[in-house]
Amino acid sequence: MNDISHQAGAAGADASEAEAFFAANPDIETIHMLVPDTNGIMRGKWGPPDLARKAFADGVQLPLSIFGLDVWGREVPETNLHIETGDRDGTCLAVSGTLKRITWSERPSAQLLMGMYEPDGTPWFADPRHVLARVLDRFKAKGLTPVCAFELEFYLLKPDFETDAMSSPLPHTGHMTGPERQQMYSINTLSGLEEFFAGIHEAAAAQGLPVDTIISEAGPGQFEINLLHRADAMRAADEALLLRRMIAGVARRNGHRASFMAKPFQDWPGNGMHVHVSLQDEAGRNIFADPQDGETKLRHAIAGVLETMPEALAVFVNSFNGYRRLAPGSYAPTRVAWGENNRSVAVRIPSGSAKARRLEHRIAGADAHPHLVAAAMLAGLLHGLETGAEPPPAVIGNAYEGGGTGAELTDYMEEAVEAFECSDFIADALGADFRLVFSELKKAEQAVFDERISRLEHETYL
Numbered sequence: 001m002n003d004i005s006h007q008a009g010a011a012g013a014d015a016s017e018a019e020a021f022f023a024a025n026p027d028i029e030t031i032h033m034l035v036p037d038t039n040g041i042m043r044g045k046w047g048p049p050d051l052a053r054k055a056f057a058d059g060v061q062l063p064l065s066i067f068g069l070d071v072w073g074r075e076v077p078e079t080n081l082h083i084e085t086g087d088r089d090g091t092c093l094a095v096s097g098t099l100k101r102i103t104w105s106e107r108p109s110a111q112l113l114m115g116m117y118e119p120d121g122t123p124w125f126a127d128p129r130h131v132l133a134r135v136l137d138r139f140k141a142k143g144l145t146p147v148c149a150f151e152l153e154f155y156l157l158k159p160d161f162e163t164d165a166m167s168s169p170l171p172h173t174g175h176m177t178g179p180e181r182q183q184m185y186s187i188n189t190l191s192g193l194e195e196f197f198a199g200i201h202e203a204a205a206a207q208g209l210p211v212d213t214i215i216s217e218a219g220p221g222q223f224e225i226n227l228l229h230r231a232d233a234m235r236a237a238d239e240a241l242l243l244r245r246m247i248a249g250v251a252r253r254n255g256h257r258a259s260f261m262a263k264p265f266q267d268w269p270g271n272g273m274h275v276h277v278s279l280q281d282e283a284g285r286n287i288f289a290d291p292q293d294g295e296t297k298l299r300h301a302i303a304g305v306l307e308t309m310p311e312a313l314a315v316f317v318n319s320f321n322g323y324r325r326l327a328p329g330s331y332a333p334t335r336v337a338w339g340e341n342n343r344s345v346a347v348r349i350p351s352g353s354a355k356a357r358r359l360e361h362r363i364a365g366a367d368a369h370p371h372l373v374a375a376a377m378l379a380g381l382l383h384g385l386e387t388g389a390e391p392p393p394a395v396i397g398n399a400y401e402g403g404g405t406g407a408e409l410t411d412y413m414e415e416a417v418e419a420f421e422c423s424d425f426i427a428d429a430l431g432a433d434f435r436l437v438f439s440e441l442k443k444a445e446q447a448v449f450d451e452r453i454s455r456l457e458h459e460t461y462l
Helices: 003-010 015-024 049-055 064-068 128-141 187-191 194-207 233-253 294-316 370-387 413-421 424-430 432-451 455-461
Strands: 030-036 042-047 060-063 089-094 100-102 109-117 145-157 211-216 222-227 257-259 273-280 338-340 347-349 359-361
Touching: 015 049, 030 049, 042 049, 042 060, 049 060, 049 089, 049 109, 060 064, 064 109, 064 432, 100 194, 109 128, 109 233, 128 145, 128 233, 128 370, 128 424, 145 233, 145 370, 194 211, 194 233, 222 233, 233 257, 233 370, 273 370, 294 347, 294 359, 294 370, 294 413, 294 424, 294 432, 359 370, 370 424, 413 432, 424 432
Parallel strands: 030 109, 338 347
Antiparallel strands: 030 042, 060 089, 089 109, 100 109, 145 222, 145 257, 145 273, 211 222, 273 359, 347 359
């Protein structure tokens, strides 16, 4: 067995999986080969079914420099991943369990998620799936398994929605202005989009995505879809990425446009990615629910996540726009704080049964990379367990009022990236090479926003 085949086998991919799929789906014409880049944007290629078979065997060749592209898909030379290396190809191998039929395509199609490896079969350091794997290996060495569940918020818009016209985002919601249009948790709002949500459930069944509840959120045309928890953080992160793609595809098929932009509207709440986490021991027991020391371990975990949060903020809020979401009263956190059953804090301990004792990480934007969010958050949690750190007092009431509730989180991308770039914790947890790539990408993106003259400047000064 060569190195590449060994890596494929290590990831659980098997050629028989592809053959079984095509036997059950003989009409498939096109495969969408998906490689999520450092921003969580899907790169890759389309091809015939044989291309998927190749991904389960020898692999599919694509440039390693995919992970050195900014949010606009442009090369960032400072990442050292482009022409200075000869712009080498890597080998993309199938992720087991992700070859699934696409229900929203006009033609019979399927998709396959792939991971990136160097030509010799070594996991490519800049692939966020391997960054998360690096963190999960540390848990495995301690006999612990993170159990994760992702929740994603998004806005549903008209397909021709104009970004500078803040009215009529969706036909049934009317105009953006007016408090009567908010209708948080409204069943009627969901009923008005019955065909869209039926399409979501149909697609989720075809994709094997564990879609749980769907609710109408705080903004008009804003919704949240929750995934069931998985005792496999890698799979949970894969599913969060694929859920975003699925929602966008089903929206297009139904004449809408889905947006996971962190803060699309000034007057309405932004879109968040909330992650619920508990830890199982080797017997499958939730260590946070242990009557002897579960609460102590939970406190250590909370403390570690809070201590490392400012250094990891650039991962949690990975877009220039995302920092607009961190505003008082917005249900997005603004301070390094935690609390029991409190939605104004960064780390919330949800109410519920003792056996489901867990923490909820509430800071990430819906446009963040799920694998990197999970990697940084879990690394912080492990830091707290290993050091025995103690958290500050829990916040009771409104954390936005600030008194003694922890340091303020920066709302400037430049400051967050600087903290990330200088962090020894990030270098140790995610890898020093990855720290450089991510930092240079974000600095390049920041520079574009700094150089652009805004519409407001023209309206004010021109």
